[in-house]
Ligand SMILES: O=P(O)(O)O[C@H]1O[C@H](CO)[C@@H](O)[C@H]1O
């Protein structure tokens with residue numbers, strides 16, 4: 001399946017599964033591999049961007065760090081989709097609450113991801129390309145969340161190039177336009193998937209509230225992260241053969 005050597009992923013042919021879970025943090029990828037997959041095997045360690053493949057309910061699933069921001073996930077997603085036979089990527093990240101209806105610990109399923117990034121300019125698309133989740137995956141995720149009684153919100157999110165944004169009015173503006181939460185990668189993943197005719201979904205655990213500054217403790221993060229993982233694994237399992 002490898003048709004062009006990737007400078008940033010050095011993996012054996014066939015060592016990456018058709019579905020890949022992607023947290024921003026490569027150490028989180030290691031944690032997921034060791035705690036949620038059976039028989040995980042490391043397939044990439046270039047730049048310490050760990051990637052593992054194991055099994056979940058009998059199917060091969062991979063997990064790999066994406067790094068932070070659209071340039072980083074854009075590169076890794078492009079390589080995985082183009083050179084390693086990957087069909088579907090699920091981002092599993094943390095996010096800051098924007099909407100009044102979104103609470104700490106909620107799992108957000110990102111229906112769309114508006115952005116201040118200029119990433120889409122490369123496609124020469126007139127007007128604004130709407131970065132959107134794969135509907136089949138979104139549907140699987142919602143059903144998986146309902147089955148475990150997860151505290152889950154589904155809707156539009158915002159992907160920002162800046163973690164520290166100098167515009168003090170931005171968060172209110174995002175709230176006014178219905179954004180559930182803010183993070184830094186999903187729009188880049190959705191655009192890359194659209195360009196390459198692949199599938200993608202963003203799942204996010206709400207770790208903080210950008211208005212109040214309230215944030216989860218380490219233990220609380222772990223518990224809500226566990227719900228997101230159950231949803232992600234079921235979704236990946238159903239998405240691939
Ligand atoms: O938890 P991850 O997946 O890294 O996601 C969020 O955390 C990072 C910022 O702290 C950004 O990458 C943001 O999108």
Ligand SMILES: O=c1cc[nH]c(=O)[nH]1
Nearest residue numbers: 094095096182183184
């Ligand atoms: O990008 C992010 C991620 C988590 N929390 C935030 O406020 N922003």
